[in-house]
Amino acid sequence: MRELKLLHAQIILHGLSNEKLTLGKVVSFCAIADTGDLEYARLVFEKIPEPNKFMYNSLIRGYSNCDDPIKAILLYRKMIGSGHSPNEFTLPFVLKACTRKLAYWEAVIVHGQAIKLGIGYQVCVQNALINVYVVCGSSRYAQQVFDDISDRTLVSWNSMIGGYSKMGCCKEAFLLFREMRELGVEPDEFTLVSLLSVCSQGGDLDLGRCVHLYIEITGIKVDLIVRNALVDMYAKCGHLHSAKTVFDQMPDKNVVSWTSMVTAYAKHGPTESAQQFFDNMLVKNVVSWNSMISAYVRDGRCREALDLFHKMCDLNVVPDEATLVTVLSACSKIGDLVMGMEIHNYMCSNNLKPSVSLFNSLIDMYAKCGALRIAMDIFNKMPEQNLVSWNVIIGALALHGCGLETIDLFKKMQASGVWPDGITFTGLLSACSHSGLVVLGRYYFDKMSSVYGLSHEIEHYACMVDLLGRGGLLKEAIRLIGGMPMKPDVVVWGALLGACRTYGNIEVAKQILKQLLEMGPHGSGLYVLLSNIYSEAERWEDVKKIRKLMNYHGITKSRAISFIEIDGCVYEFLVDDKRHEISSSIYSTLDQLTDHLKSLGYSCNLSNAYFNVEEI
Numbered sequence: 101m102r103e104l105k106l107l108h109a110q111i112i113l114h115g116l117s118n119e120k121l122t123l124g125k126v127v128s129f130c131a132i133a134d135t136g137d138l139e140y141a142r143l144v145f146e147k148i149p150e151p152n153k154f155m156y157n158s159l160i161r162g163y164s165n166c167d168d169p170i171k172a173i174l175l176y177r178k179m180i181g182s183g184h185s186p187n188e189f190t191l192p193f194v195l196k197a198c199t200r201k202l203a204y205w206e207a208v209i210v211h212g213q214a215i216k217l218g219i220g221y222q223v224c225v226q227n228a229l230i231n232v233y234v235v236c237g238s239s240r241y242a243q244q245v246f247d248d249i250s251d252r253t254l255v256s257w258n259s260m261i262g263g264y265s266k267m268g269c270c271k272e273a274f275l276l277f278r279e280m281r282e283l284g285v286e287p288d289e290f291t292l293v294s295l296l297s298v299c300s301q302g303g304d305l306d307l308g309r310c311v312h313l314y315i316e317i318t319g320i321k322v323d324l325i326v327r328n329a330l331v332d333m334y335a336k337c338g339h340l341h342s343a344k345t346v347f348d349q350m351p352d353k354n355v356v357s358w359t360s361m362v363t364a365y366a367k368h369g370p371t372e373s374a375q376q377f378f379d380n381m382l383v384k385n386v387v388s389w390n391s392m393i394s395a396y397v398r399d400g401r402c403r404e405a406l407d408l409f410h411k412m413c414d415l416n417v418v419p420d421e422a423t424l425v426t427v428l429s430a431c432s433k434i435g436d437l438v439m440g441m442e443i444h445n446y447m448c449s450n451n452l453k454p455s456v457s458l459f460n461s462l463i464d465m466y467a468k469c470g471a472l473r474i475a476m477d478i479f480n481k482m483p484e485q486n487l488v489s490w491n492v493i494i495g496a497l498a499l500h501g502c503g504l505e506t507i508d509l510f511k512k513m514q515a516s517g518v519w520p521d522g523i524t525f526t527g528l529l530s531a532c533s534h535s536g537l538v539v540l541g542r543y544y545f546d547k548m549s550s551v552y553g554l555s556h557e558i559e560h561y562a563c564m565v566d567l568l569g570r571g572g573l574l575k576e577a578i579r580l581i582g583g584m585p586m587k588p589d590v591v592v593w594g595a596l597l598g599a600c601r602t603y604g605n606i607e608v609a610k611q612i613l614k615q616l617l618e619m620g621p622h623g624s625g626l627y628v629l630l631s632n633i634y635s636e637a638e639r640w641e642d643v644k645k646i647r648k649l650m651n652y653h654g655i656t657k658s659r660a661i662s663f664i665e666i667d668g669c670v671y672e673f674l675v676d677d678k679r680h681e682i683s684s685s686i687y688s689t690l691d692q693l694t695d696h697l698k699s700l701g702y703s704c705n706l707s708n709a710y711f712n713v714e715e716i
Contacts, residue, residue: 104129124154131162138162153184157193164193164200172197173206186213188222195228204236223249227259234263239272258290265294268301289326296329305337312346328356335364355381359388366395390422393430402430406439421458428461437469456484460492467496490518494527503535522554529563533570541567558584562591569599574608588615601633609633 104126111122123144130141145151145159156179163172176194179186186194191214198207211229214220226249233242246252246260257280264273277295280287292311299308312330315322327350334343343364350357358381365374378384378392389412396405409427412419419427424443431440444462447454454462459482466475479485479493490513497506510528513520520528525548532541545564548554561584568577577596581588593612600609613630631647 120148120152120155123148124152124158127151127155128158131158136162138166151182153179153187153190156184157187157189160190160197161193164197169197169200170203173201173203176210180213185217186219188219188224191219191225192228195225195232199228199232199235202236204232204238207232207236221248221250223251223253223256227253227255230256230259230263234259234266237267239263239267239269252285254285254288254291257285258288258294261291262294265298265301268298270298270302270304270307273298274307287320289323292320292322292326293329296326296333300329300333300336303337305334305339308333308337324350324352324354324357328354328360331357331360331364335360335368338368340364340369355383355385355388359385359391362388362395363391366391366398371395371399371401384417386417386420386423389417390420390426393423394426397426397430397433400433402434402436405430406436421455425458425461428458428465432465432468435469437466437471440465440469456482456486456489460486460488463489463496464492467492467499472496472500472502485516485518487518487521487524491521491523491527494524494531498527498531498534501531501534503531503537503540506531506535507537507540520552520554522557522560525552525554526559526563529560529567533563533567536571538567538571538573556585558586558589558592561588562595565592566595566598569596570602572599572603574599574603574605578608597630597633604633606633606639 111126127141127145130136130144131138141159141162145155148155156175160172160175160179163169163175166172172194176186176190176197179190191210194210195207197203198210207229211220214222214225214229219225226245229245230242233239233245242260242263246256249256257276261273261276261280264270264276273295277287277291280291292315295311296308299305299311308330311333314320315326315330327346330346331343331350334340334346343361347353347357347361358377361377362374362381365371365377374392374395378388381388389408393405393408393412396402396408406427409419409423409430412423424447427443428440431437431443440462443465446452447458447462459478463475463478466472466478475493475496479489482489490509494506494509494513497509506528510520510524513524525544528544529541532538532544541564545556545560548560549556561580564580565577568574568580574596577599581592581596584592593615597609597612599605600612609630
C-alpha cells in the first residue's frame with residue numbers, strides 16, 4: 101500500500117485526477133487485493149465526481165467481504181440511484197452481502213432487478229441466488245432458480261447440494277447427487293464434503309458409508325478436508341472404530357482432524373481416550389479445549405473441567421461462548437458460585453455481548469448456586485428472552501420453592517406472547533408441588549392439554565403424584581397413576597413412596613415394592629427409602645428383607661456427598677474417607693470441639709460424624 105499511495109500522489113501532482121481508468125485501478129487494488137486498504141479505496145472513490153460502473157463494482161466486491169457487508173448493499177442502492185445499471189459482475193457480490201446479512205427481501209429485490217435487466221439467467225448470478233435463498237432458509241426458491249439454469253456448472257450442483265446439506269435435507273441432497281451422476285457430472289471435494297456433512301447431521305451411518313465406498317471404488321482424489329469430513333461423519337454417528345481407522349490412515353493431519361477424534365471419544369467413548377488424543381495434539385484451538393472440557397462435564401468430573409479451563413486461560417487461549425456455557429454448566433453442577441461469578445466478571449470486563457444462550461446459562465448457574473435474586477435480576481435485564489429463558493427462570497423459582505412467584509412469572513410469560521411447552525409445565529407443576537399449591541397444580545395440569553394442546557408426559561405425572569402425595573392425597577395419586585397412558589417409571593413410584601414415608605402408609609409402600617421388583621433392580625435410593633419407612637414403623641423383619649434384596653441385586657447404598665465453599669475453594673465432604681492431606685488435623689480439631697461441647701454439658705454423639713474434606 102505504501103508504494104500505491106506514492107503512485108496515487110504522483111497521479112494527483114501531475115493533474116491526472118480525472119483519469120478514470122487509472123483511478124479505477126487504484127480503487128480496484130485497494131478494495132480487492134489482499135494487501136489493499138478498503139478504507140483508502142472508499143476515500144479515493146468519494147473524491148471522484150462521477151465514479152463509473154467498474155469503480156462501483158470493485159468497491160461493492162470489497163465491501164461484500166468486509167466485517168460489515170451491509171455497506172455493499174447500501175453502495176449498490178447508491179449505484180442504482182446514480183443511473184448506473186448493474187451487470188453480472190455486480191450482482192453476485194451484492195447477493196453475497198445479502199447472504200452474509202441474511203437480507204432475504206433485499207435478495208428478492210435484487211433477483212427481480214436481475215430478471216428485469218436480462219442478466220437473471222447468467223450462471224454466476226443464478227449460483228449466487230441459490231446460495232442466498234438456501235442460507236435464508238428458502239429451499240423452494242433455491243430449487244426453482246436451480247431448475248431454471250440451462251447450463252449447470254459444477255458450482256451450480258454444489259450450491260444446491262450444499263444448500264440441502266446445510267438445511268439437513270439428506271434425501272434431497274442425495275437425490276440431487278444421483279441426478280448429477282446420471283448426467284455425467286463428476287463430483288469434487290465440495291460435493292463429497294456436503295454429502296458427508298448431511299450424513300453427520302442426521303447420524304445416517306449407512307449413507308455415510310456409501311459415500312466412503314464411492315470414494316474408495318472410484319478412486320476420486322480427496323484432500324484433507326474430505327478426510328476430516330469422513331472422520332467427523334463416523335465420529336458423529338458413534339462409530340469410533342471406523343473414525344479411528346480413517347484417522348490413522350490419513351497421511352497428514354491438522355487440528356481439525358485431532359479435534360474430531362477428541363470430540364468423538366468425548367461423546368461416545370471413554371473420557372480417558374479423549375484425553376489421550378487431546379494430550380497428543382501438538383496444536384490446539386479453542387474447539388479442541390471446548391471438546392475436552394465438555395467431556396469432563398458430561399462425565400461428572402466438573403472440577404477437572406474447571407481445572408482444564410484454568411489451564412486453557414493460562415496458555416492465553418481466548419475462550420469463546422461455547423467455552424463459557426460449558427464452564428457455567430460445571431459451576432452449576434457442583435455449586436461453585438465463586439467460579440461462576442468469575443466467569444460473569446470476565447464477560448463484563450471484556451465487554452462481551454452474550455447471546456440468549458449464554459444469558460440462560462448464567463441464570464441457571466446463579467439459581468443452582470443459591471443466588472436466586474441475582475438470577476432474577478439478570479433475567480429481567482436481558483435484552484431479549486426466548487422460551488428457554490422463561491423455562492430456566494421458572495425452573496429456578498420452582499427449585500427454590502417460590503410457588504406463587506412462579507405462577508406470577510408464568511402469567512407474565514403468557515402476556516409477553518411466549519407460548520409454553522412441556523418443560524414450562526414441568527417447572528410450573530414442580531413449583532406447585534414444592535409450595536403445596538394442590539388446587540393450582542390440578543388447574544394447570546388440566547389446562548396443559550385442554551388450553552395449550554400439550555400432551556402429559558411422564559415427568560408431568562411424576563410432578564402431580566409428588567404434589568398430591570405431599571398434600572396427603574395418596575388415593576388420588578394412586579388413581580392418577582392408574583390412569584396414566586404410559587407405564588409408571590421409578591421417578592413416579594419414588595414420588596409416591598416419599599409420600600408413604602411422610603404419612604406412614606406401609607400398605608401402599610408394600611405395593612410399590614412389588615412394582616419396583618417387577619421393573620428390575622435400580623439405584624439404592626428407593627430401597628433405602630423403603631428401609632427407612634419400615635424402620636420408622638419398627639418392622640425390623642421387613643428392614644432385613646430390603647437389605648437382603650439389595651445384597652441379592654448387588655445394590656450398595658450411595659455415599660452422601662456435601663459441599664462447602666471456603667475462601668473461594670469448594671470442598672466436598674465424604675463419610676469415612678481419608679483422602680485429604682490434612683485429614684489428621686481435621687479429625688484432631690473435631691475431637692477438640694467435641695470435648696469442648698461435652699465440657700459445657702452438651703450431649704454429643706459424633707461417632708458417625710467423622711468425615712473428611714477434599715478440595716474438588
